[in-house]
Amino acid sequence: MKIDFRYASHPVDARSYGTDELRSHFLLDPIFSADQIHLTYSMYDRYIVGGVMPVNKALKLETFDHLKSSYFLERRELGVINVGGSGKVTVDGEVFQLDKKEALYVAKESKEVTFESSGNEQALFYINSAPAHHRFTTKKVGRQDAEIINLGDDKYANKRILNKLIVNSIVETCQLQMGLTELEPGNVWNTMPAHTHNRRMEAYFYFDLEDGQTVCHFMGEPQHTRHIFMQNHQAVLSPEWSIHSGSGTASYSFIWGMAGENLDYGDMDGVAPNELK
Numbered sequence: 486m487k488i489d490f491r492y493a494s495h496p497v498d499a500r501s502y503g504t505d506e507l508r509s510h511f512l513l514d515p516i517f518s519a520d521q522i523h524l525t526y527s528m529y530d531r532y533i534v535g536g537v538m539p540v541n542k543a544l545k546l547e548t549f550d551h552l553k554s555s556y557f558l559e560r561r562e563l564g565v566i567n568v569g570g571s572g573k574v575t576v577d578g579e580v581f582q583l584d585k586k587e588a589l590y591v592a593k594e595s596k597e598v599t600f601e602s603s604g605n606e607q608a609l610f611y612i613n614s615a616p617a618h619h620r621f622t623t624k625k626v627g628r629q630d631a632e633i634i635n636l637g638d639d640k641y642a643n644k645r646i647l648n649k650l651i652v653n654s655i656v657e658t659c660q661l662q663m664g665l666t667e668l669e670p671g672n673v674w675n676t677m678p679a680h681t682h683n684r685r686m687e688a689y690f691y692f693d694l695e696d697g698q699t700v701c702h703f704m705g706e707p708q709h710t711r712h713i714f715m716q717n718h719q720a721v722l723s724p725e726w727s728i729h730s731g732s733g734t735a736s737y738s739f740i741w742g743m744a745g746e747n748l749d750y751g752d753m754d755g756v757a758p759n760e761l762k
């Protein structure tokens with residue numbers, strides 16, 4: 486396992502970050518490395534973001550120094566979404582088959598979690614984890630189980646399909662929420678109009694972006710925005726004070742994940758496009 490660590494930033498400090506500082510504090514890259522579990526432990530709500538890419542062997546989620554626990558999920562819950570070929574996640578002996586864009590919620594106190602590819606195409610497991618106080622039930626959320634919201638309009642180049650996957654109307658969680666948003670062809674703007682939610686931090690992971698294209702991710706306080714150019718399979722941390730929105734040079738999909746004070750997906754403080762600076 487490879488572990489990175491990130492401290493949280495004060496919004497007033499972040500106003501003066503240049504490109505390199507901004508990327509070193511918020512951009513998470515790489516997410517996927519062959520036969521590696523690569524994680525970042527963030528001080529934003531002690532959220533963990535990472536990727537699992539099992540090529541030649543099954544990979545086991547182990548505890549690491551920042552957790553000071555006897556196993557990874559001793560005091561945590563986990564969300565997994567596969568963005569590659571078919572794969573298998575085994576939780577304490579129970580096998581869950583995850584095809585592309587399917588999710589698994591793994592309950593606190595699950596002792597052994599392993600990941601492997603199970604088809605010809607490489608499985609790619611994107612994972613998020615948050616501290617947890619209660620053991621709920623491990624549950625797969627397949628494509629048909631998703632709650633779908635149609636958002637946006639061609640006219641604003643933001644027509645997209647939002648799939649709620651790990652949310653409390655589908656699976657009980659302590660503080661984790663995850664889902665997947667797909668931009669319709671020719672549409673490029675996500676999460677516009679933008680929002681913040683001081684109650685929750687968030688992380689975005691961009692995927693299914695055509696080779697050679699990019700997504701410009703916008704962050705920062707609504708009146709002090711910054712941008713990070715993102716490549717396929719990179720993630721970015723969004724502090725509780727920050728907007729999280731992006732515009733691509735092509736359409737793409739992304740996974741959002743968040744944790745914090747509440748489990749209310751709709752709790753957002755909207756910002757109209759013409760109020761942004």
Ligand SMILES: O=C[C@H](O)[C@@H](O)CC(=O)C(=O)O
Nearest residue numbers: 645647666675676677729741
């Ligand atoms: O707090 C919620 C998140 O920012 C995302 O769910 C927003 C999103 O996927 C979109 O508008 O496309």
Ligand SMILES: [Zn+2]
Nearest residue numbers: 680682687729
């Ligand atoms: Zn949000």
